[in-house]
Amino acid sequence: MLKEKKVIVVFPAYNAGKTLENTYREIPFDIVDDVLLVDDASKDNTVEVARKIGIKNIIRHEKNKGYGGNQKSCYDTALALKGDIIIMVHPDYQYTPKLIHSMSYLIANGLYPVVLGSRILGMGALKGGMPLYKYIFNRFLTLSQNIIIGAKLSEYHTGYRAFSREVLENINYHANSDDFVFDNQMLSQILYHGYEIAEITCPTKYFEESSSINFSRSLKYGLGVMKTSLMHATQKLGLANFEIYKKPVRAI
Ligand SMILES: Nc1nc2c(ncn2[C@@H]2O[C@H](COP(=O)(O)OP(=O)(O)O)[C@@H](O)[C@H]2O)c(=O)[nH]1
Numbered sequence: 001m002l003k004e005k006k007v008i009v010v011f012p013a014y015n016a017g018k019t020l021e022n023t024y025r026e027i028p029f030d031i032v033d034d035v036l037l038v039d040d041a042s043k044d045n046t047v048e049v050a051r052k053i054g055i056k057n058i059i060r061h062e063k064n065k066g067y068g069g070n071q072k073s074c075y076d077t078a079l080a081l082k083g084d085i086i087i088m089v090h091p092d093y094q095y096t097p098k099l100i101h102s103m104s105y106l107i108a109n110g111l112y113p114v115v116l117g118s119r120i121l122g123m124g125a126l127k128g129g130m131p132l133y134k135y136i137f138n139r140f141l142t143l144s145q146n147i148i149i150g151a152k153l154s155e156y157h158t159g160y161r162a163f164s165r166e167v168l169e170n171i172n173y174h175a176n177s178d179d180f181v182f183d184n185q186m187l188s189q190i191l192y193h194g195y196e197i198a199e200i201t202c203p204t205k206y207f208e209e210s211s212s213i214n215f216s217r218s219l220k221y222g223l224g225v226m227k228t229s230l231m232h233a234t235q236k237l238g239l240a241n242f243e244i245y246k247k248p249v250r251a252i
């Protein structure tokens with residue numbers, strides 16, 4: 001608990017057996033109340049490792065739904081578990097959970113409802129081993145998106161995000177893609193609805209198990225990001241009414 005707010009960490013997991021324990025060990029349990037892992041039909045021993053290290057809330061998708069589909073289960077369950085501050089971090093040990101204190105305090109103190117761990121603020125990304133093509137791609141997409149949607153973020157592509165309950169309740173994330181562009185749509189929804197986003201410099205590590213997305217999937221993601229930016233701009237101009245920007249209707 002932090003200022004009487006329940007803090008929940010969610011892990012959208014896919015083949016995270018080798019990295020999950022290292023990530024889990026860095027969680028600050030002085031403020032984190034619950035950890036939830038959603039396993040997207042991994043082909044490895046992710047679920048066994050999760051049980052062994054003592055994660056209580058484990059959800060397993062029988063079929064692979066994709067990264068966005070995985071996060072939908074994460075947030076639905078975190079809300080059902082009555083989380084007030086929900087932190088999503090990839091269990092591939094690319095981002096350290098040691099930032100959870102800082103991120104949670106910004107939300108608990110009412111300063112910002114959304115906090116991102118940014119690999120681009122500072123010089124962390126390349127130093128941490130981000131492949132140069134990913135770095136250039138990231139910078140290009142971020143610049144385009146900042147211009148098109150009129151925001152000022154250092155990146156839209158981090159796998160480390162903290163949200164207040166209110167934000168998750170008020171954005172229609174169920175209407176988003178089940179694929180990687182889910183993350184980008186979520187930030188677009190957050191900005192569209194007028195929530196402010198804080199960013200914290202985040203060290204990052206690239207190693208074999210921490211990065212599986214290849215060039216062609218990155219390209220598909222990039223096109224999805226450009227499409228999201230254009231949707232955002234047309235919606236803002238009142239020229240469209242996309243499902244993803246509607247108020248969510250939820251049974252929880
Ligand atoms: N649910 C789900 N997650 C996936 C899939 N493929 C990759 N991921 C997860 O998506 C996240 C980002 O992928 P990653 O390869 O680490 O990308 P990078 O670190 O940006 O190069 C990681 O946490 C992966 O476990 C998939 O098919 N389904």
Ligand SMILES: [Mg+2]
Pocket residue numbers: 090092094159210211212
């Ligand atoms: Mg990764």
